[in-house]
Amino acid sequence: MTVAPARPLPPLREAVRAHGLSASKALGQNFLFDEQLLDRIAALPGNLDGELVFEVGPGPGGLTRALLRAGAEVIAVERDDRCLPLLGELSDAFEGRLRVIAGDAMAHDPEALAGRPYHIVANLPYNVGTALFTRWLEPRAWPPQWRSLTLMFQQEVAERIVAAVGTSAYGRLSVLAQWRSSARIAMRVHRSAFTPPPKVMSAIVHVVPAEQPPSVDPALLSRLTEKGFGQRRKMLRQSLKGVPGAVEALETIGIDPTRRAETVSVAEWVALARTLGS
Numbered sequence: 001m002t003v004a005p006a007r008p009l010p011p012l013r014e015a016v017r018a019h020g021l022s023a024s025k026a027l028g029q030n031f032l033f034d035e036q037l038l039d040r041i042a043a044l045p046g047n048l049d050g051e052l053v054f055e056v057g058p059g060p061g062g063l064t065r066a067l068l069r070a071g072a073e074v075i076a077v078e079r080d081d082r083c084l085p086l087l088g089e090l091s092d093a094f095e096g097r098l099r100v101i102a103g104d105a106m107a108h109d110p111e112a113l114a115g116r117p118y119h120i121v122a123n124l125p126y127n128v129g130t131a132l133f134t135r136w137l138e139p140r141a142w143p144p145q146w147r148s149l150t151l152m153f154q155q156e157v158a159e160r161i162v163a164a165v166g167t168s169a170y171g172r173l174s175v176l177a178q179w180r181s182s183a184r185i186a187m188r189v190h191r192s193a194f195t196p197p198p199k200v201m202s203a204i205v206h207v208v209p210a211e212q213p214p215s216v217d218p219a220l221l222s223r224l225t226e227k228g229f230g231q232r233r234k235m236l237r238q239s240l241k242g243v244p245g246a247v248e249a250l251e252t253i254g255i256d257p258t259r260r261a262e263t264v265s266v267a268e269w270v271a272l273a274r275t276l277g278s
């Protein structure tokens with residue numbers, strides 16, 4: 001379905017030109033203006049009619065428009081005040097279905113802002129993308145309030161998120177994204193789709209929480225994988241030395257301590273955290 005704005009809007013590029021908005025490298029700004037592509041991205045979470053979406057970094061609002069056209073209500077956090085007048089026009093045109101919060105997304109808890117189940121959809125700023133992603137994956141209670149994450153990353157980061165054990169891309173991000181969620185690459189986006197084009201290709205990752213995840217302390221799993229993959233070339237008995245009881249726990253569950261982190265499956269990391277936490 002497509003929901004038209006109550007008041008007509010100028011085409012995106014025109015609106016950006018009228019506001020004299022140019023991309024800032026320091027803020028990780030690479031804008032998307034192709035409205036067909038943006039509609040395809042907004043369709044990735046499924047039917048958004050009446051759903052609430054939390055968006056980080058709306059910038060000039062291309063993706064925001066597509067989400068609103070898809071029938072979503074949007075809460076968007078933007079750090080660049082130069083974008084606020086444009087986003088204000090968008091909020092007026094869609095009669096209050098868009099709430100814009102000026103500030104740093106790292107300082108805002110979407111759970112508290114939303115107050116009901118929601119989706120997160122964002123073309124993330126590269127400088128804070130992985131920090132936000134791991135934060136959204138770490139709540140103690142599960143399933144979380146978010147129903148899905150649809151996030152644009154540099155392709156190399158997206159590959160790490162979905163990587164299988166034993167591959168060179170497999171690491172902490174893979175374990176954190178996969179132990180109680182399913183993560184897949186939903187779309188690859190060529191660098192030429194952005195203004196200005198970034199140096200590297202991008203990809204959109206779609207993540208859905210698992211219904212019945214293993215019960216493990218997420219903070220402990222996070223710490224173990226941080227240590228393990230922090231020295232990924234080292235044997236586990238060396239890299240996990242700083243975590244009290246970890247080397248003994250490896251032996252208890254039959255993981256050879258001479259193995260390296262990248263050979264340890266997601267299920268084995270979970271088993272290790274559970275043994276250590278019990």
Ligand SMILES: C[S@@+](CC[C@H](N)C(=O)[O-])C[C@H]1O[C@@H](n2cnc3c(N)ncnc32)[C@H](O)[C@@H]1O
Pocket residue numbers: 027028029030031032033056057058059060061062063064077078079080083103104105106123124125126128
């Ligand atoms: C890659 S651009 C995407 C812009 C727009 N969503 C699009 O797809 O064209 C990233 C956006 O995030 C904003 N941003 C950067 N750091 C941020 C932060 N810490 N909190 C909120 N927004 C941030 C930038 O100002 C920029 O608008």
